[in-house]
Amino acid sequence: AAGVIQSPRHLIKEKRETATLKCYPIPRHDTVYWYQQGPGQDPQFLISFYEKMQSDKGSIPDRFSAQQFSDYHSELNMSSLELGDSALYFCASSLARLNTEAFFGQGTRLTVV
Template identity: 95%
Template sequence: AAGVIQSPRHLIKEKRETATLKCYPIPRHDTVYWYQQGPGQDPQFLISFYEKMQSDKGSIPDRFSAQQFSDYHSELNMSSLELGDSALYFCASSLGLNLNTQYFGPGTRLTVL
């Protein structure tokens, strides 16, 4: 079965650079979530979109923005990168919002030097 696709899988950036992470949800899924996971930590919710509209916002820095496009894929844009932004970034998708299983992608490992 098709899964969530994320690209790139690995990304290395310098401080103060920008990065764009992409997420392609499972076909027919209309909801996308972004999570950040630091080393040895649990995933932390950043932001979500339902039917191309932002549905919820978590602990996402103002330097980050995201959107969901007409084909339901989503992009997370990160500017003025800091060392502390180094983490695994996961995208998850679901069919609808509440009480629906979120399926996670393989993640993008971002390293900021």
């Protein structure tokens, strides 16, 4: 079965650069979530989209933005990167209408140097 696809899997950026992370949800899933997980920490909710509209916002810095496109894929844009942005970034998707759980992608490991 198709899973959530994230790209790239690994990304190394320098401070003050920008990064774009992509997420392709499971086909027909209507909800996408973005999470940030620092080393040894729990996933922190950043932002979510339902049917291409932003549905909730968590601890997402103003330097970050995200959107969901007409084909339901989502992108997380990160600007003015800081060392503290180094983390695993997970995207998850679910079919909210049917109360399914969220299925997570493999994550993008971002390292800011």
